[in-house]
Amino acid sequence: SQQGEEDPQALSIQEGENATMNCSYKTSINNLQWYRQNSGRGLVHLILIRSNEREKHSGRLRVTLDTSKKSSSLLITASRAADTASYFCATDAGRSGGSYIPTFGRGTSLIVHP
Amino acid sequence: ETGVTQTPRHLVMGMTNKKSLKCEQHLGHNAMYWYKQSAKKPLELMFVYSLEERVENNSVPSRFSPECPNSSHLFLHLHTLQPEDSALYLCASSQEKGYGTGGKIMNTEAFFGQGTRLTVV
Numbered sequence: 016s017q018q019g020e021e022d023p024q025a026l027s028i029q030e031g032e033n034a035t036m037n038c039s040y041k042t043s044i045n046n047l048q049w050y051r052q053n054s055g056r057g058l059v060h061l062i063l064i065r066s067n068e069r070e071k072h073s074g075r076l077r078v079t080l081d082t083s084k085k086s087s088s089l090l091i092t093a094s095r096a097a098d099t100a101s102y103f104c105a106t107d108a109g110r111s112g113g114s115y116i117p118t119f120g121r122g123t124s125l126i127v128h129p
Numbered sequence: 130e131t132g133v134t135q136t137p138r139h140l141v142m143g144m145t146n147k148k149s150l151k152c153e154q155h156l157g158h159n160a161m162y163w164y165k166q167s168a169k170k171p172l173e174l175m176f177v178y179s180l181e182e183r184v185e186n187n188s189v190p191s192r193f194s195p196e197c198p199n200s201s202h203l204f205l206h207l208h209t210l211q212p213e214d215s216a217l218y219l220c221a222s223s224q225e226k227g228y229g230t231g232g233k234i235m236n237t238e239a240f241f242g243q244g245t246r247l248t249v250v
Contacts, residue, residue, distance in 0.1 A: 048238055057131065057219055057241035058172075103172070105239070116185060117162070117223070117239045119172040 019047070019104040019120035027126045034091040036123040038104030039084075045107050047080060049089050052101045052122070061089075061102075096129045132156040135220050135242035142210065143250055150205040150245050152220030161203040162239065163195060164219040172219070178203060179225060210249045217244045 022037045038047070046065045050058040064071045064080045064087065071078045077090040091098055101122040133154045142148050154161065163175040177185035178197040192214075194206040203220055221239040 050241075055217065055244070055246065057133070057135075057243045058221075058239075059131065060238035060240065063238055116174060116177055117221070118174065119164075121169075121171045 019106050019118065021102065021104055021120045021123045023123060024121065025124045025126075027128065028094060029128050030094060030096055032094055032127075034094050034098070034125055034127070036089045036102050036125070038087045038089070038120065040087075040104075040106045041085065042106075044082075047078075047087050047107075048105045048117070049076075049078060049087075050103045050105060050119075052103065054100075058103065091125075094125075094127045096127050099125060099127050101125070131240045131242065133220060133222055133240050133242040135218075135245050137245060138243060139246045139248075141248045141250060142207070144210060144212070146210075147206070147208040149207065150218055150220075150247075152203040152205075152242055154201055154203075154220075154222040154240070156222060156224070156240060158222035158224045158240070159200055160223050160225050161197060161200075162221040162223075163203065163205050164221065166217040166219055166244070167215075175205075207247075210247075212249050215247055215249045217246050219244045 019038050019040045028034055044066055046063050048063045049061045051061050052058045062073045062076055062078050064078050066082055075092045080087045101124050103119045103122040105117040105119050136151045160179045162177050165173045165175055174187045175189045176195040181197050181200055192209050196204040220242040223239040
């Protein structure tokens with residue numbers, strides 16, 4: 016079943032603005048990951064945050080995790096037209112003793128206007 | 130280049146055809162996955178192979194048949210598909226390692242191929 020749910024479904028901003036996307040999930044996790052997908056292509060891993068971490072940075076990306084609220088956010092600062100893509104969160108919905116199964120939401124479609 | 134290669138990139142097939150999608154990973158990973166991505170839907174997990182054994186079959190119709198001959202290769206055999214099976218099929222791999230809280234398997238990220246755009250006519 017679907018684990019992560021991104022919000023908003025679509026986001027349209029101007030170049031230079033910040034973009035914030037949110038992800039909510041249902042069950043306990045060991046880690047949460049954010050991925051990016053350009054139209055019709057495969058997903059590319061952006062950043063992983065572990066359940067004992069609250070914030071993580073990678074370049075212009077900032078991810079937060081609130082395990083009490085079962086939510087995460089991805090912030091892209093100083094956005095560029097090249098950031099236009101769909102962004103997905105994934106949790107490790109693997110079962111105890113089972114295999115790791117990355118489970119994705121519907122994604123947030125981000126459009127950055129030049 | 131993510132280290133996961135899918136072929137073909139595009140495929141058009143009739144409903145009576147038999148075709149296969151191929152995925153190859155050069156990362157030394159021990160788990161591989163097939164996902165289906167249709168317009169306006171979440172990525173749907175189809176199959177998971179761990180150490181060459183199928184560990185997940187997410188209620189996928191039998192017209193889709195996976196095969197994992199070794200840890201580097203994964204196939205998806207297709208036969209008598211329906212037009213609603215038209216979608217982007219994504220292969221991914223990851224490395225399972227260690228156990229974390231509650232005995233869950235810890236892992237890093239999944240690496241995806243570029244996908245095969247399948248159109249069933």
